[in-house]
Amino acid sequence: MHIGIDQLEFYAPSTYLDLTELADARQVDPNKYLIGIGQSQQAVIPVTQDVVTMAANAASRVINDENRNKIAMVLFGTESGIDHSKSAAMYLKRLLQLPDNIRAIELKQACYGATAGVQFARDYVALHPEQQVLVVGSDIARYGLKTPGEVTQGGGAVAMTISAEPALLNLDDVSTFRSEDIMDFWRPLYRTEALVDGRYSENVYIDFFKAVWANYQSQTNRHIRDFEAFAFHLPFTKMGLKALRAVLPEASEQQQSQLMTNFEASRVYNRLVGNLYTGSLYLSLRSLFDQATLKxxxxxxxxxxxxxxxxxxxSGTISDKFDVEASKAWFDHYFANRTQVDVATYERLFKQQLPNHDVLLDTRQDDARFVLAGIKHDQRQYVDREA
Structure with a gap:
């Protein structure tokens, strides 16, 4: 029996910032962003969207009347949670009209949360192959205006169903992992913007990759020649390129070319959306599926x-049911119909945060199905426009 990723969908708001314009406004060479960081555009998140609404907008494309009653758990990876106590998964469960006899849990470990969800889901489906698990990664990356991390902002959500006999990716049995108490990036409860030691974080990222890759090889006796492509967590796309270059010498010259071609395919979407935190790896995987030639x-x-x-x-192997045409068409339409905002509008939207009191928000400019309409009695008011 195969277990893995059956569906993988995405949502981000339709407003975006061109990073060449941001570079001009910040008086830096645009190539610092376009080449040095590897980003061209980033999603701009209006106040009428948060991690719950973005997750609902993504997940509504994988949940339907055929599988709604098969969902046994909702696992919500985020580091942009909206409540210190109540799980974002609980709000999502209600918005998607999922049954009551399920688990709904929020998972947090920076950008890793959705991957924990995938692994927990895989273990559950192995015991209950007739059921599915909804795994979501939804975040808003905020570093502050005119900060070094500004160019690596963005946001959005991915939603996956983990099932037996999946349509996309059959997960292999072995995974390798590593954890250390390191202060490379953090956001205390009293801050709305993250703190980061950028160069240190890059070095830790590459060191962790090399360590878990070596561990994986020793456990499986697989080598780089056994892989068609790698998908990376991409807070900015140059980060994944640096990690790939760290292991490319293990491959033949011909395979190095193939791995680089597929890496370029894997970063097409991330380059245009920006940093999703928990969803970044899975947007990269979706981009790889849609933009590369896979079998x-x-x-x-x-x-x-x-x-x-x-x-x-x-790791995983491409499913025999693999078909990407519908997904690629959706992304082509999404990118063709976004609305570019200028730097002044981006800065205004960035500063427009929810107050600590009741408020009614103007949602007329938000074209999404699920929106945040305001706060009433300290409770966020979510609206499903198709309800």
């Missing part, structure tokens, strides 16, 4: 990293 049976390696720090390497 059933080929093995893909996945590296997940969450600052603080947790890293994991695992």
């Amino acid at each position: 059933p049976g080929q093995r893909i390696g996945l590296f997940s990293y969450g600052s603080g720090a947790e890293g994991e390497f695992y």
Whole structure:
């Protein structure tokens, strides 16, 4: 029996910032962003969207009347939680009209949370192959205006169903992981923007990748020649390129070319959306599926990293049911119909945060199905426009 990723969908708001314009406004060479960081655009998140609404907008594309009653758990990875106590998964469960006899849990370890969800889900489905698990990664990356991390902001959500006999990726049995108490990135409860030691975090990311990759090889006796492509956690796309270059010498010259071609395919979407935190690896995987030429049976390696720090390497083979045409068409339409905002509008939207009191928000400019309409009696008011 195969277990793995059956569906994988995405949502981010339709507003975006062009990073060439941001570079001009910040008086830096645009190539510092376009080449040095590897980003071209980033999603701009309005106040009418938060991690719950973005997750619902993504997950509504994988939950339908056929599988709604098969969902046994909702596992919500995020580091942008909206409540110190109540799980974002509980709000999501209600918005998706999922049954009451399920678990709904929020998972947190920086950008690693959704991967923990995938692994927990896989173990559950192994015992209950007739059921499915909904795994979500939803976040808003905030570092502050005119900060070094500003160019690596963004946001959005991915939603996956983990099932037996999946349509996308059959997960292999072995995964390898590593955790250390490291202060490379953190956000205290009293801050709305993250703190990061950028160069240190890059070094830890690469060191973790090399460590879990070596551990994986020793446990499986697989080598780089056994892989068609690697998908990486991409807080910015140059980060994954640095990690890939660390192991490329293990491959033949011909395979190095193939791995680099597939890496370029894997970062197309992330380059245009920005940093999703918990969803970044899985948006990269979706981009790889849609933009590369893949065949059933080929093995893909996945590296997940969450600052603080947790890293994991695992793998899977392309399913015999693999078909990407519908997904690629959706992304083509999404990118073709986004609305570009200028730097002044981006800065205004960035500063527009929810107050600590009741408020009614103007949702008329938000074209999403699920929106945040305000706060009433300290409770966020979510609206499903199709209800």
